[in-house]
Amino acid sequence: MNLAFALFTYFPFGGLTRDMTAIARACRRRGHRVRVYAGACRGPVDDDLEVQIVPSNALTNPGKNRRFARRLPDVVAAFSPRLIIGFNKMPGLDLYYAADDC
Numbered sequence: 001m002n003l004a005f006a007l008f009t010y011f012p013f014g015g016l017t018r019d020m021t022a023i024a025r026a027c028r029r030r031g032h033r034v035r036v037y038a039g040a041c042r043g044p045v046d047d048d049l050e051v052q053i054v055p056s057n058a059l060t061n062p063g064k065n066r067r068f069a070r071r072l073p074d075v076v077a078a079f080s081p082r083l084i085i086g087f088n089k090m091p092g093l094d095l096y097y098a099a100d101d102c
Contacts, residue, residue, distance in 0.1 A: 001032045004081035006072055008065050008088045010038035010051060016099050020087050021046060023097070035079050039068035065090070 005024055011017050024034045025048070036051045045051045054075050056067035069090035076084060086093035 001083075002079055002081040003027055003032050003034045004076045004079055004084045005034060005036045006076075006084060006086045006088070006090065006093070007036070007038055008068060009040045009042055010036065010045065010053075011042045012044060012046065016087055019097065019099055021049065023085075024049060035081070037072060037076060039064055 003024075005020055007016065007020060012021070020036070024036065027034050028048075034050065036049055037054050038051060039054055039056045041051065041053055052075070054068055054071050056064045056071060058064045058067055065088070069092070072084075072090070073092050083094040084092065085095045085097065087097050087099065089096060
């Protein structure tokens with residue numbers, strides 16, 4: 001089964017990205033294909049993850065996040081995932097992983 005993971009910023013040293021990475025690896029061990037979609041990348045990407053950056057230019061961070069969320073369905077469609085799992089709140093998700101922001 002194809003699973004799409006979405007988050008605004010891939011930052012490998014942050015807790016949200018570490019949680020997402022652990023869940024993605026667990027899904028892959030169970031035989032699923034996982035692709036991560038991020039609006040930006042702030043650091044090195046793990047070699048075992050398939051990460052696709054979805055550019056979303058805007059003057060403010062909320063504007064970038066809105067553009068990312070608007071573009072995501074079109075970009076993800078080519079992968080044809082069974083589920084879109086979000087690690088930030090955005091429309092169109094099948095599942096939302098509610099992590100503590102602080």
